[in-house]
Amino acid sequence: MTSIAPARAEDRPLLYLDGVSVSFDGFRAINNLSLYLEKGEMRAIIGPNGAGKTTMMDIITGKTRPDRGDVFFNGTIDLTQHDEPAIATFGIGRKFQKPTVFESHTVEDNLLLAMKGKRSVVAQFFHVSSRHEREALDGILETIRLTGRRADQAANLSHGQKQWLEIGMLLAQDPKLLLIDEPVAGMTDAETEETVRLLKEIARDHSVIVVEHDMHFVRELGVKVTCLHEGSVLSEGTLDHVSNDSRVIEVYLGR
Amino acid sequence: MISQALLRGLNGKAMWVVALLVAAAILVPASNLLLPAGHPLRVPNYLVPLMGKYLCYAMLALALDLVWGYCGILSLGHGAFFALGGYAMGMYLMRQIGDRGVYGNPDLPDFMVFLNWDALPWYWQGFDMFWFAMLMVMVVPGLLAFVFGWFAFRSRVTGVYLSIITQAMTYALLLAFFRNDMGFGGNNGLTDFKDILGASVQAGGTRAALFAASALMLAAAFVVCSAIVNSKLGKLMIAVRDAESRTRFLGFRPEYVKLFAFVVSAVIAGIAGALYVPQVGIINPGEFAPANSIEVVIWAAVGGRGSLIGPIIGAILVNVMKSYFTVAYPNLWLFALGGMFVFVTLFMPKGIVGFLSGRRWPGRPARTTTDAGLDTAKPSPAE
Numbered sequence: 001m002t003s004i005a006p007a008r009a010e011d012r013p014l015l016y017l018d019g020v021s022v023s024f025d026g027f028r029a030i031n032n033l034s035l036y037l038e039k040g041e042m043r044a045i046i047g048p049n050g051a052g053k054t055t056m057m058d059i060i061t062g063k064t065r066p067d068r069g070d071v072f073f074n075g076t077i078d079l080t081q082h083d084e085p086a087i088a089t090f091g092i093g094r095k096f097q098k099p100t101v102f103e104s105h106t107v108e109d110n111l112l113l114a115m116k117g118k119r120s121v122v123a124q125f126f127h128v129s130s131r132h133e134r135e136a137l138d139g140i141l142e143t144i145r146l147t148g149r150r151a152d153q154a155a156n157l158s159h160g161q162k163q164w165l166e167i168g169m170l171l172a173q174d175p176k177l178l179l180i181d182e183p184v185a186g187m188t189d190a191e192t193e194e195t196v197r198l199l200k201e202i203a204r205d206h207s208v209i210v211v212e213h214d215m216h217f218v219r220e221l222g223v224k225v226t227c228l229h230e231g232s233v234l235s236e237g238t239l240d241h242v243s244n245d246s247r248v249i250e251v252y253l254g255r
Numbered sequence: 256m257i258s259q260a261l262l263r264g265l266n267g268k269a270m271w272v273v274a275l276l277v278a279a280a281i282l283v284p285a286s287n288l289l290l291p292a293g294h295p296l297r298v299p300n301y302l303v304p305l306m307g308k309y310l311c312y313a314m315l316a317l318a319l320d321l322v323w324g325y326c327g328i329l330s331l332g333h334g335a336f337f338a339l340g341g342y343a344m345g346m347y348l349m350r351q352i353g354d355r356g357v358y359g360n361p362d363l364p365d366f367m368v369f370l371n372w373d374a375l376p377w378y379w380q381g382f383d384m385f386w387f388a389m390l391m392v393m394v395v396p397g398l399l400a401f402v403f404g405w406f407a408f409r410s411r412v413t414g415v416y417l418s419i420i421t422q423a424m425t426y427a428l429l430l431a432f433f434r435n436d437m438g439f440g441g442n443n444g445l446t447d448f449k450d451i452l453g454a455s456v457q458a459g460g461t462r463a464a465l466f467a468a469s470a471l472m473l474a475a476a477f478v479v480c481s482a483i484v485n486s487k488l489g490k491l492m493i494a495v496r497d498a499e500s501r502t503r504f505l506g507f508r509p510e511y512v513k514l515f516a517f518v519v520s521a522v523i524a525g526i527a528g529a530l531y532v533p534q535v536g537i538i539n540p541g542e543f544a545p546a547n548s549i550e551v552v553i554w555a556a557v558g559g560r561g562s563l564i565g566p567i568i569g570a571i572l573v574n575v576m577k578s579y580f581t582v583a584y585p586n587l588w589l590f591a592l593g594g595m596f597v598f599v600t601l602f603m604p605k606g607i608v609g610f611l612s613g614r615r616w617p618g619r620p621a622r623t624t625t626d627a628g629l630d631t632a633k634p635s636p637a638e
Contacts, residue, residue: 061504083503084500084503084504085503085506085507085508088503088504088505088506089506093504094504096501100498100501101498101501102493102494102497102498102501103497103498104493104497105490105493105494109490112487112490113487113490113491113494113502113505114505119506119507119508120511121488121511121512121515124486124487124488124491124512125260125482125483125486125487125488126259126260126486127486127487127488128259169505173505173506
């Protein structure tokens with residue numbers, strides 16, 4: 001198999017997927033997928049339903065184990081050998097397609113739970129919030145514009161606010177790589193604008209992969225785009241390059 | 256560090272509960288022992304062990320609520336931990352009988368003589384010492400919960416399936432303890448106790464002391480549970496209850512969170528069982544019956560799960576009603592119990608405590624509450 005990826009582990013990019021395949025009951029969800037993400041890069045992933053976008057995230061975060069292929073993080077960490085909590089601890093955070101926050105907790109407690117720190121049961125029992133932690137929490141609340149709702153139950157937030165809270169939880173985790181699945185689904189135009197601003201701010205000091213269907217939003221982000229189709233990369237490059245690719249128009253954008 | 260964490264358990268509400276239980280631990284024995292018979296304020300003799308029994312049930316319901324209300328583990332086998340604690344205490348009490356049994360054998364309990372055993376089995380060794388028996392009261396249920404939880408939670412068994420295997424666990428123990436060969440008195444269990452720590456279990460003073468011990472242990476268990484649920488661990492437990500798989504992506508291991516709660520809960524249930532046995536005077540395999548464990552779930556549901564005070568109120572209330580009904584209308588009790596469960600499920604899904612605290616009090620804004628904890632038995636679609 002020909003591969004443009006560097007052979008030496010330390011030269012690998014931050015995220016390195018090479019020749020990854022996975023099947024569910026004979027259906028090839030991911031088919032010989034190769035994708036490389038440099039440190040500090042933000043990448044948008046587009047593609048029709050069933051293209052394997054969410055499955056790819058499942059593989060990176062340890063929820064699904066690939067049948068074949070290499071998945072390396074930070075050069076040397078073989079992600080196929082670890083489970084979800086371990087991978088989260090390495091510094092990969094994930095926002096789900098459907099906003100998944102802890103509904104019966106307050107906004108503040110949601111962030112507190114996500115806050116970077118020890119993860120053992122004993123450490124949680126003896127945990128006392130430090131001043132540093134409280135300041136970080138205030139900062140995140142400011143960033144995601146939920147300061148006024150910090151004591152409200154997450155269940156009572158609007159859909160868009162839940163999306164932001166989940167992004168805020170990602171920030172609290174302070175991962176090296178953020179995987180963000182459909183951040184603007186169900187958002188108003190104003191909220192979408194706001195989210196673009198938020199993601200650009202995050203991308204300044206994090207590596208980010210964003211999966212999104214909203215082409216307007218992807219254009220606003222102005223980053224390199226990868227189009228997936230039937231579990232492998234169909235086209236990659238600037239949005240203009242990808243959206244003028246005849247195969248992409250064929251399967252995804254429509255004529 | 257530990258004292259600091261425990262102090263967190265003594266917040267405003269917990270202080271009231273502890274104060275109330277300590278007051279009961281002093282006043283009930285004092286009234287029973289010091290006031291002359293016939294005095295209107297005297298707690299009658301029969302009522303002391305009965306109330307002590309209610310407090311043991313309350314402790315069991317509290318233990319269940321720690322895993323059900325806060326961690327989403329609907330255990331239908333918590334009676335097993337209670338019974339194991341009870342058996343450990345029963346074994347100590349059997350050894351205290353000495354040669355005063357029917358057969359007068361100084362080394363063997365009556366049922367072993369009856370079975371023609373000539374020596375004490377290895378697992379009965381040490382139970383003549385109070386400290387060892389008390390250790391076993393906590394270790395045996397805790398160990399069972401640890402082994403059971405280790406396999407169940409690591410295999411990611413949740414929801415209804417977990418409930419069913421907890422039920423199977425208590426049923427298996429029921430069958431095992433029925434066997435004479437097990438060496439726990441078979442069908443008859445352990446009974447005819449004489450002394451506890453040198454004092455007659457029948458004596459008024461002992462009964463009063465056992466009541467006080469039950470109230471104080473319930474208070475201690477309440478403080479421990481309160482310290483847990485008011486810590487960040489408590490918040491994490493609720494997060495695991497509501498969205499277990501989400502916590503994994505934050506780097507937590509929910510199986511260990513559940514394992515911790517399950518073991519703590521089993522130990523509390525074991526202590527409750529140990530206090531129960533000398534007050535009722537018998538422990539037999541019937542305590543393992545699945546129906547008993549289901550009844551505990553009803554107590555917690557009636558009182559209000561997801562609060563620590565709810566299951567205590569529920570256990571006491573339902574058992575007071577049970578005491579009344581089984582005397583006044585013995586045939587109607589199970590209908591009343593079932594009816595109560597249906598009523599609470601339909602009209603007070605958060606139990607009595609949830610119903611009261613959800614009401615709008617004058618001068619206080621209405622609390623917004625969600626039903627996030629209600630579908631605990633439903634397997635999460637994310638699994």
